[in-house]
Each structure stands twice: as structure tokens, then as C-alpha cells.
Amino acid sequence: MFNALVLDRSEGRLQVDVQELVVDDLPDAGPQQVHVEVLYSSVNYKDALAVTGAGKIIRGGYPIVPGIDLVGRVLESKREDLEEGELVIGTGWQLGEVDWGGYTQRAKVDGSKLVRLPKHMTPKEAMVAGTAGFTAMLSVMALEDHDVDPDDGEIVVTGASGGGGSMAITLLDTLDYEVVASSGSEEAHQYLRDRGADRIVHRSAFEDGPERPMESGKWAGAVDAVGGQTLATLLAQLQRHGTVASYGNAAGHELNTSVFPFILRGVNLIGIDSNTCPNKRRQAAWRRMASVLSSDDIQEMTARTVGLDEVPEACEKLLSGDIRGRVVVDLQ
Incomplete structure (x- = not known):
């Protein structure tokens, strides 16, 4: 069992709930599927629009787990170049819009849409950046x-x-x-x-x-x-x-x-297309960011860290301008 923030629509109304799921509840991610233990996600403007229903972000139908960013540990991989135990980042590629996203403790992601976490960046720092x-x-x-x-x-x-x-x-x-x-x-x-x-x-x-x-x-x-x-x-x-x-x-x-x-x-x-940026340049950008930003730089950008149940409130505050800085979602 694990927890996930699930969006659903019933009688035209958006429902937002933290639910207990099992791995079989996660949609299949195809022949290069990677099963990830999600450690952190983040709250972006697009996430806030999706979770509050203020914008037409969800295009994959309901129910869906939102969250356009995630970082986590590989639990099982059908992709040869991603091994169990490796730390990976997922952003873009319709994550949290068409495919189930990062507001969950477990995720199944197409491995071709993941890149390795740079060596000199922690998982939390990666989601401060997001x-x-x-x-x-x-x-x-x-x-x-x-x-x-x-x-x-x-x-x-x-x-x-x-x-x-x-x-x-x-x-x-x-x-x-x-x-x-x-x-x-x-x-x-x-x-x-x-x-x-x-x-x-x-x-x-x-x-x-x-x-x-x-x-x-x-x-x-x-x-x-x-x-x-x-x-x-x-x-x-x-x-x-x-x-x-x-x-x-x-x-x-x-x-x-x-x-x-x-x-x-x-x-x-x-x-600049960060959504479908090719993986070679995507990996290069993450490595460059890890080399440019210090831990102090990243810490200064962090507004707050929230749990899964606090995501809806954080989304509301982001849209109303009450949060300045990055919001990290701790899923551990």
C-alpha cells in the first residue's frame, strides 16, 4: 500500500483526495517501464492549475495523479541502462497531464523519459529546481x-x-x-x-x-x-x-x-521546450545545473516543504501569490 494524491471528476466536479493505492492501480507505462519509489516532487504553476481545477491541464482523463516533476529510486526496470537502486528525475513528457505524475509514493514511468540524478545533487535539491x-x-x-x-x-x-x-x-x-x-x-x-x-x-x-x-x-x-x-x-x-x-x-x-x-x-x-526536450540535452542541463548551483543557492530558493496532504493548500497559495519561492513535496 502507498499514498497518492488523486484527481477525479464526478458529476462535473473536481475531487482531490489522498488515497491508498496498490501497485496494480498504477497504469502500465509500456515496454520500457520503470517502477520508481518517489522521494520528492514539487509544486509548479501548472500543478496548481491542475489541482485546483483553475486551468485545463489534465488531458489524459480521470482519475489521474498530478505532479509534473518527480525524483526517486528505481525499484524495478525494463530498461537496460537504468538499474535497480539508481536515482532518476522525471519532468515533462506529459507527466502529470496525460500520464500519472509525481504526487505519489510509487510511480510507473516510461524509462525513456527519465534521466539520472547528477552525482552532486541531492533528490530534494533536484525538486527545488524542478x-x-x-x-x-x-x-x-x-x-x-x-x-x-x-x-x-x-x-x-x-x-x-x-x-x-x-x-x-x-x-x-x-x-x-x-x-x-x-x-x-x-x-x-x-x-x-x-x-x-x-x-x-x-x-x-x-x-x-x-x-x-x-x-x-x-x-x-x-x-x-x-x-x-x-x-x-x-x-x-x-x-x-x-x-x-x-x-x-x-x-x-x-x-x-x-x-x-x-x-x-x-x-x-x-x-525553449522543456516538456519534450531530447534526453541528451536534458541530461546535460541537469548536470550543468548541479555544477553551477551550490547547496546554499538551492536552499535559499526553497519556500517550504509540504506533505502530500498539504499540496492542495500550497496550490491555492501559489495561484493567489502568497508563496514566493519553490515548494517541495516530501513523499517519504
Whole structure:
């Protein structure tokens, strides 16, 4: 017997309960199935939408165990390169959306969607990072891949007070970049400075879109969680050969821009897909994150650690803005 947080729908109403299950209750994960003892998960914005019913996140039908992140120990494996006892991370690949996710003490996961926990990272630290940290690391790696160096100028991070944004600030600061945080929350200013922001600008500086197709080059690079008019402004304001890593659409999915920044300044717009990121790059990102962040860095990002029965409350608080920092779910 083990415990899991189960979402179900009855007569159109969402039900959220911690239930006792047995291993046979877990859906089969296919020919490369790995049975995992889950040690930790985390609470992300997408999880909060799923657990509260505030967003259409669940696409695999009900009942389902939510939780888009997990880290745990392999109990049994049908995949030759993952052995019993190894520690593995699962993020993305529709975990907690289509497939049963991480809010459970036992999980059956397609082994092709797992990567090994880096040697210098603990299971709990991995879930402090979670999808937010993984996405942020992919974004920073995209800047590096396009030769955006710390001495090139400021890097602006939009949606800075969110999980991905604040993680990006910490990573960039640790790598000696000069970081500008863009946020609409004045209450978040001290938190952003603590994460490593050198200065803060209000999101209104970007959200109305650019006045001209190309404006004065301000930024060597950008990490954008917002999209829409904010992304259009960033493209118009990038310095020559600057790069923006885009992973979100908080302000909308449409992008109204021109070709001028691309053909006259050679700027780069790089999409960050943390959900189906290939495993080779996925593993590289986790290893890089483990090498960049210290245990102290990760500890400072942790808002609180909760048990399985506290997840619904944590989701409500995350959506209402009452939690700043990462929430870890302890499943041991």
C-alpha cells in the first residue's frame, strides 16, 4: 500500500483526495517501464492549475495523479541502462497531464523519459529546481550557445518573480552576468535582489510593445516568460547579435514583430521546450545545473516543504501569490 494524491471528476466536479493505492492501480507505462519509489516532487504553476481545477491541464482523463516533476529510486526496470537502486528525475513528457505524475509514493514511468540524478545533487535539491530550474537552465544554455557572454551587457529576465524567472536570475548571477529583473510586483523586489538581480524594471516598460520595429539596443540577451507584446519589445531592443530565450506566453501567444531585428542586427529568437526536450540535452542541463548551483543557492530558493496532504493548500497559495519561492513535496 502507498499514498497518492488523486484527481477525479464526478458529476462535473473536481475531487482531490489522498488515497491508498496498490501497485496494480498504477497504469502500465509500456515496454520500457520503470517502477520508481518517489522521494520528492514539487509544486509548479501548472500543478496548481491542475489541482485546483483553475486551468485545463489534465488531458489524459480521470482519475489521474498530478505532479509534473518527480525524483526517486528505481525499484524495478525494463530498461537496460537504468538499474535497480539508481536515482532518476522525471519532468515533462506529459507527466502529470496525460500520464500519472509525481504526487505519489510509487510511480510507473516510461524509462525513456527519465534521466539520472547528477552525482552532486541531492533528490530534494533536484525538486527545488524542478521544471522551473530545468527550463531556466535550458534558457541560459541557449544564451551561451549563441555567444552571449557576461561582459556583453545586461540580460533582462521577464516574469522574474515566477519560478522559472527567479531560477534564471540565480543561474545568471552565479555565472557573473549582469541581470535586470522585470516584474509587476513591487513586493517581490527584495526577493529578486536576493536571487541576484542587479536592478529591477517594471513590466510596463515592455508590455505595450515597441514604438518602432527597431529601438535602441539595450540588452545583450533576455530570458522571457511572458511572450506577446513583451517579447516583441525585447526583440526590438536587443543589441546586435543578441539572443532571447523564450519559454512562456503569460501575456499571450501572438507575436507582432518585423524581420528588421533579425536581418539588420542578426538577433536570435530561441524557443525553449522543456516538456519534450531530447534526453541528451536534458541530461546535460541537469548536470550543468548541479555544477553551477551550490547547496546554499538551492536552499535559499526553497519556500517550504509540504506533505502530500498539504499540496492542495500550497496550490491555492501559489495561484493567489502568497508563496514566493519553490515548494517541495516530501513523499517519504
